[in-house]
Amino acid sequence: MSGAPTAASSGNHSLHLPTPTLDAESQSLLQSISAQGGYAYARMAALAVAGDQSAAEAARDMAWEQLHSGPWHSVLPVWRDAYSMACLHVAKFHFAAGEFGEALGALDMGLIMGGTLLRKDLHDSVLLVSSEARKKAKSLGDFKGEKLVPEVPVDVNEVLKILPLRSLTSGRVDKRSDLSMEGFLRDYFQTGTPVVITNCMAHWPARTKWNHLDYLTSVAGNRTVPVEVGKNYLCSDWKQELVTFSKFLERMRTNRSTSVEPTYLAQHPLFDQINELRDDICIPDYCFVGGGDLQSLNAWFGPAGTVTPLHHDPHHNILAQVVGKKYIRLYPSSLQDELYPYSETMLCNSSQVDLDNIDKNEFPKVVELEFMDCILEEGEMLYIPPKWWHYVRSLTMSFSVSFWWSNEAESSDS
Ligand SMILES: O=C(O)CCC(=O)C(=O)O
Ligand SMILES: [Fe+2]
Structure with missing residues (x-):
């Protein structure tokens, strides 16, 4: 090896990439x-x-x-x-x-x-x-001011028809406006109780920017992102693909009127990849309550109808709803047997129960279980305590950001 890599010696472009400089x-x-x-x-x-x-x-x-x-x-x-x-x-x-x-x-x-x-x-x-x-200046497309989610009020009766059985009839998650750090620590973090926090994201640039297709296209249109295609990650026809952000946006727009399987940019650390989008979000102060360390920030962006099946994660989570609405159902971490987790190590944090179509013979214990649920509206954040089971369905085109964190003792446990 004769010396460190330098700029390309071939080609006719006058600029060279500074790569690798180290x-x-x-x-x-x-x-x-x-x-x-x-x-x-x-x-x-x-x-x-x-x-x-x-x-x-x-x-x-x-x-x-x-x-x-x-x-x-x-x-x-x-x-x-x-x-x-x-x-x-x-x-x-x-x-x-x-x-x-x-x-x-x-x-x-x-x-x-x-x-x-x-x-x-x-x-x-x-x-x-x-x-x-x-x-x-090869234009990536002009959406002429088109919004991701048009401002049409959601008809609750229509929404209920597509939600799993008994939705919004059991215990609703508390909704708290302008929740203080002390209030969050005392009433929710320490007791391990979910809460929806309202009025806490108005200052995020993303709240005004991300609903605009032209903006998203101009900052990220020609970037490549991994997306998931299929009903959800537990189904056999599910696959992952790499597409440009423009192509993904175009697919989402066409998904609106067709019944094709949704394409979901799910659990991707998009903000480590695209710096301009990172500048549009703010890390909630709640994530530092309890002396925790942020573990990961992930983007969840897709059309109406994406489903993340019932599962749990080891970390505290603030799921921030930037654009659109999601239905979320939560079961306490104490429920294990009743939710029939898979036995394989890779899937042991996922339930075998398909909440959209519960097989009552195979999974009888799940039918009468108490749960909490809510519709997470644009501009709201949901706190999900560690190991709480959650099922998430987007009700409109939706862009959310999750912040996972742990304190030291918990990180060494998991
Ligand atoms: O929004 C979703 O589809 C799932 C979010 C989730 O599972 C999480 O933030 O841990
Ligand atoms: Fe999760």
Whole structure:
């Protein structure tokens, strides 16, 4: 390996991506990969530095194979960094050729699947490519001020028809306006009780911006995001796809009038990937109650009719409803047997019960169980205590953000 990677030596574009800039780290990364048996990768990466585009693609494919060679947690972190590095090289060649869409696609894959070492390089490169792409000004579509969710009042009777049995008849979740930190700590956090908090998100830029298709398209249209297609992740026909944000928005608009399976951008750390969208949200102060550490921020964006089946998570959760409405049903964490969790380790936090179509013979205990539920309206946040079971159905086009956090004692438990 002769020196750290530099800008592309081929191509005719006058600008070069500053990738990867971490010369010393890049060198030692390649050494570690060689030490892990990745000689072929290191050779291809060296050829990529020397200007060979197909070597860059080959290096990326090799790292990709390593990322898919076993369960995610068993992948050596060095291979995730190796994947990012190869994505940076591939992007550099596309950029040099003026292929900005392809360059952004490669950088996004590095951000989605890659490690932490070269994240800054990936973000810097995204900025540069995006600004060049804007100069080329290939319009991503003009939605002429169209809103994601038009302001039509929801007919509660119509809504009830599509909700699971006994919805909104059992205990409703408390709704509290302007809830103080002390009130949240005393009445909900310490007692492990869900609550809907109203009047707490008016200052988020997202509240005014994200309902506009033109805005979303201009900040994220040509970015690649992972989406889920199918009824839900427990169904056999469910799959994941990578699409551009524009294509995803277009699919959501057409979904409005058809009965095709919804496409859902679910549980994706979108704000680590797209900085402009990160600037539109605010971390709720409630997340720091109890001395906790934020574990992850995720986006949940999709059309009406997406369903996240009954499951629980190990963390405290504030689910913030930015655009649209969702129906949410909650069962206490103490219920285990009654909700029939799957026995496989991977799915043991999910219930086998399909709340939309309960099989009363197979799951008799669930029928009469008490639960809490609510319709989470735009501008409201729901606190879900750790391990509380939740089922979520979007009633309109919907964009939510979840904030998961734990305090130290809890993180070491889970
Ligand atoms: O909004 C959804 O579809 C599911 C949200 C969820 O499960 C969570 O925030 O933990
Ligand atoms: Fe969840």
